[in-house]
Amino acid sequence: MLLRYFIRRLLWMIPFLxxxxxxxxxxxxxxxxxxLTTYVAKMAESNEGIDQATLERMRExxxxxxxxxxxxxxxxxxxxxxxxxxxxxxxxSAWSVIxxxxxxxxxxxxSTFIFAWGVALPIGIYSAVRKYTVGDYVVTFFGxxxxxxxxxxxxxxxxxxxxxxxxxxxxxxxxxxxxxxxxSLAKVIDLYKHLWIGILVLxxxxxxxxxxxxxxxxxxxxxxxxxxxxxxxxxAEWKLILKYPVRIALNxxxxxxxxxxxxxxxxxxxxxxxxxxxxxxxxxxxxxxAQDMHLAGGILMIMCxxxxxxxxxxxxLLALLDPRVRYD
Amino acid sequence: MTxxxxxxxxxxxxxxxxxxxxAQDYNEAPALAEAVKAGKLPPVAERLPAKPEVITPxxxxxxxxxxxxxxxxxxxxxxxxxxxxxxxxLTRWNPDFTEVVPNLxxxxxxxxxxxxxxxxxxxxxxxxxxxPFTADDVLFFVNDLLTNADFYGSAPPxxxxxxxxxxxxxxxxxxxxxxxxxxxxxxxxxELATPxxxxxxxxxxHYCSQFHPTYNSDVQSMVDAEGAADWADLFRRKCxxxxxxxxxxxxxxxTLDPWVATDEAYTGxxxxxxxxxxxxxxxxxxEGNQLPYVDKVRWSVEQDAxxxxxxxxxxxxxxxxRHLDASKNIPVYYENQERGGYDILERLNxxxxxMGFYLNLxxxxxxxxxxxxxxxxxxxxxxxxxxxxxxxxxxxxxxxxFQIGARPGHALYNEQLGRQFTEYDPDxxxxxxxxxxxxxxxxxxxxxxxxxxxxxxxVDVIPTLQVEWVDAMExxxxxxxxxxxxxxxxxxxxxxxxxxxxxxxxxxxxxxxxGGLDPxxxxxxxxxxxxxxxxxxxxxxxxxxxxxxxxMEPSDSMKRxxxxxxxxxxxxxxxxxxxxxxxxxxxxxxxxxxxxxALPANKVGIKSRKLKNVPMSxxxxxxxxxxxxxxxxxxxxxx
Numbered sequence: 011m012l013l014r015y016f017i018r019r020l021l022w023m024i025p026f027l028x029x030x031x032x033x034x035x036x037x038x039x040x041x042x043x044x045x046l047t048t049y050v051a052k053m054a055e056s057n058e059g060i061d062q063a064t065l066e067r068m069r070e071x072x073x074x075x076x077x078x079x080x081x082x083x084x085x086x087x088x089x090x091x092x093x094x095x096x097x098x099x100x101x102x103s104a105w106s107v108i109x110x111x112x113x114x115x116x117x118x119x120x121s122t123f124i125f126a127w128g129v130a131l132p133i134g135i136y137s138a139v140r141k142y143t144v145g146d147y148v149v150t151f152f153g154x155x156x157x158x159x160x161x162x163x164x165x166x167x168x169x170x171x172x173x174x175x176x177x178x179x180x181x182x183x184x185x186x187x188x189x190x191x192x193x194s195l196a197k198v199i200d201l202y203k204h205l206w207i208g209i210l211v212l213x214x215x216x217x218x219x220x221x222x223x224x225x226x227x228x229x230x231x232x233x234x235x236x237x238x239x240x241x242x243x244x245x246a247e248w249k250l251i252l253k254y255p256v257r258i259a260l261n262x263x264x265x266x267x268x269x270x271x272x273x274x275x276x277x278x279x280x281x282x283x284x285x286x287x288x289x290x291x292x293x294x295x296x297x298x299x300a301q302d303m304h305l306a307g308g309i310l311m312i313m314c315x316x317x318x319x320x321x322x323x324x325x326x327l328l329a330l331l332d333p334r335v336r337y338d
Numbered sequence: 339m340t341x342x343x344x345x346x347x348x349x350x351x352x353x354x355x356x357x358x359x360x361a362q363d364y365n366e367a368p369a370l371a372e373a374v375k376a377g378k379l380p381p382v383a384e385r386l387p388a389k390p391e392v393i394t395p396x397x398x399x400x401x402x403x404x405x406x407x408x409x410x411x412x413x414x415x416x417x418x419x420x421x422x423x424x425x426x427x428l429t430r431w432n433p434d435f436t437e438v439v440p441n442l443x444x445x446x447x448x449x450x451x452x453x454x455x456x457x458x459x460x461x462x463x464x465x466x467x468x469x470p471f472t473a474d475d476v477l478f479f480v481n482d483l484l485t486n487a488d489f490y491g492s493a494p495p496x497x498x499x500x501x502x503x504x505x506x507x508x509x510x511x512x513x514x515x516x517x518x519x520x521x522x523x524x525x526x527x528x529e530l531a532t533p534x535x536x537x538x539x540x541x542x543x544h545y546c547s548q549f550h551p552t553y554n555s556d557v558q559s560m561v562d563a564e565g566a567a568d569w570a571d572l573f574r575r576k577c578x579x580x581x582x583x584x585x586x587x588x589x590x591x592x593t594l595d596p597w598v599a600t601d602e603a604y605t606g607x608x609x610x611x612x613x614x615x616x617x618x619x620x621x622x623x624x625e626g627n628q629l630p631y632v633d634k635v636r637w638s639v640e641q642d643a644x645x646x647x648x649x650x651x652x653x654x655x656x657x658x659x660r661h662l663d664a665s666k667n668i669p670v671y672y673e674n675q676e677r678g679g680y681d682i683l684e685r686l687n688x689x690x691x692x693m694g695f696y697l698n699l700x701x702x703x704x705x706x707x708x709x710x711x712x713x714x715x716x717x718x719x720x721x722x723x724x725x726x727x728x729x730x731x732x733x734x735x736x737x738x739x740f741q742i743g744a745r746p747g748h749a750l751y752n753e754q755l756g757r758q759f760t761e762y763d764p765d766x767x768x769x770x771x772x773x774x775x776x777x778x779x780x781x782x783x784x785x786x787x788x789x790x791x792x793x794x795x796x797v798d799v800i801p802t803l804q805v806e807w808v809d810a811m812e813x814x815x816x817x818x819x820x821x822x823x824x825x826x827x828x829x830x831x832x833x834x835x836x837x838x839x840x841x842x843x844x845x846x847x848x849x850x851x852x853g854g855l856d857p858x859x860x861x862x863x864x865x866x867x868x869x870x871x872x873x874x875x876x877x878x879x880x881x882x883x884x885x886x887x888x889x890m891e892p893s894d895s896m897k898r899x900x901x902x903x904x905x906x907x908x909x910x911x912x913x914x915x916x917x918x919x920x921x922x923x924x925x926x927x928x929x930x931x932x933x934x935x936a937l938p939a940n941k942v943g944i945k946s947r948k949l950k951n952v953p954m955s956x957x958x959x960x961x962x963x964x965x966x967x968x969x970x971x972x973x974x975x976x977x
Contacts, residue, residue: 041831041833042833042834042837043833043834043836043837047833047836047837047840048832048833050836050870051832051833051835051836051870052414066491067490067491067493071567071568071571096565096567097606099413099414099583099606100583100584100587100605100606101571101574101575101582101583101584101587102575102584102587102605102606103565106606106607107605107606107607108607109607110607111607166644169645169648170648172652173648173651173652177652177653177677178652178654179645179648179649179651179652179654181640181645181648181649182609182638183609184609186636189602189609189610190601190602190610190612282641283641283642284641284642284644284645285645286638286639286640286641286642286645288609288639292412292641293412293606295641296412296413296641297413299413300413300414301833305606
């Protein structure tokens, strides 16, 4: 049953991603000009002109002189067999640029995810069970503060404090001595010494709503008769809460994963730019600015796929957790 | 020659001269000495040329070791590397940007008509892999690439083409090569010193020829294996070219630079870029120590300029100016100097103006075109700008009212071009506008064009380049309103700005006006010669570049300047070149096409207090790709 559902959902991703690819291509082509006009603009800034014939030669080499449908077809037919095409800017294959950044992007996302859900769950339960107490107000206050502060600003503040009080720039993902070294336990520790800022900044942004969702759902359940009955029968309070109302209240908390996954990806772009993380976000931004079609398109497709996978994971988790959920 | 470039009041004395001394015993970095001992490297005397270039350090003889830490932006920042390593061409600029001095060419002779240049290379110079650098490498460029239609298409680099004919080369012996043109080319030595004419000595024949079909009949299999479009694409990926990031992406490419790429090269997936010393570098100091002193140069790859600023404050950058010169950051640098342990460098601004106004003289609208092409109208606009107010409010009191052309103190400084109509005189401006017959006004007090439309136009500004322009335009709009002229600020994205230029779809645009220290190398404001830069008359530039086939026919004054420019380019005598260029400036001053606000303030850079032999003041320009000509290979860390 579950397997069939899983396969059906996977198959549905194909037409969906196809539609996404059209949107992505159209969006990248939407701003005026192409890679070469942007290139000319950069050249002119450094006070250098480029002659028309050279431009035409490059335009032909990159296939930018063809019509848009032809350019799209060239891109999508390559993509279908796993060829992301060439990055115009770097003269290397787009995939070779993307692949080195993918693992760290996933590490950042999953770590943030675990952090946010792991912290929000106990706090949400606590603030529901102890509603309108000082503790509830305190966690709610900080939760909302995190929600209201733009990610990049929080990142800048943390970086500034680092320089101001510790005299170090805390951006990047590795210390100089570990950069370019093979993986080791020490390197992983070094990674998390840097990564916690990003996890914290990205995590706090979604923490508040997760806490509120958990709190509201649990409050609904806590006033239901079965809770009162169990309590009347003398069941231990924490055991009762964790075993029955929390399990039911968990459903929306899980299904929200699918919604927050894309938010996590897009929120990470600006934050990663500020923090200087070598993840996909900043690469996407710069390739979009340069109108480096194949690179930008490849990254956007990967990000969309991640979002779709995120949705799928949340649906499957929900089905596993709650027997009432049907597979159709 | 000194006279030609003399900058008078701006002249710097960096005390950095090269003298041919004869050092017999050479020293080398400890790591290289060990490699020699282990038999991995030939001895230093064999790695150096027979007569290496001797560099006199700025302050004192340095010691070996250390890593210079810098920062790169993630995208299109290849010139960050180029400017620090310096374009190692046949010639280079002396540190004060006043004359051309020998670099890879030890000396040269120029024929009387300046059409033939005989260069003597330093005998025994080696590429970074140890292979000899000879006249054959120069010939490889000239014979196999310059004239190769697959490589350059129909357009070989303009700096090597005179009267439509590309340069030719003749090998006199292994270390002597003669480069010839069909007509005189008086500017050639200067061009070779810019960052844009390094090709003759960029490509090592013994390595790069494997990607060339003339030398490798099976190049196609390499093209296929690499997934490149053709051999030219493959060649550029492996051996680079000017102005593309791939130049710094292949650690196997032999170079003549002080530092060479390592496995952490500049590619799209780089998170850090590391260059290490070239064991075959061909310069020594006055005591025979092989340069460079510093072991490595390391660039962190940042996405955000602010993040670089924070690194400066934390003392994690050893020398940098690029991406750091936003004026709003300057107070922050001063405040944190002690904490960060750095000094602040002064970089002499090479621009003529902080904010130049380019009224489109090729305007499509016939009514506006007529108005824009009237000199009195432009004078009125200039007189209507309250420059002191803008300098005080927007530029924090830095700068003095100025128009365009060479900066005061430069040999080519033309007071009329620089200072005319900079006074604030709205009454006279209004009189001039009345004199043009623009006397009718509408209910809001704006002047009307003869066809009854309001005299109104847009000014395109790119806020991401200089946010000050947007603030200054607020003031200028008000000041011009007092003349009865309506202008609106149109903030545009950079690409759109150029698109509007290409399609001749703009009325006025703002740009900083280059050519203050390098008027002959950046003449785009006094002559419509630059297809993207001469924004006051892009259609004239098109006409000029296409030989009259394209664009619009320029004014008589501009045609006279084109003739003078042709004369200038072919003139061999430096004194005469100077006189010709003065005439060009005078024509431009009389035509009064481009005007501006103020001389821009100098730029800043920072350097670690431990880093020595760095001049505290040097020019900042693209044509003088700072800090390259100050010779970073002689910087060193104090122990």
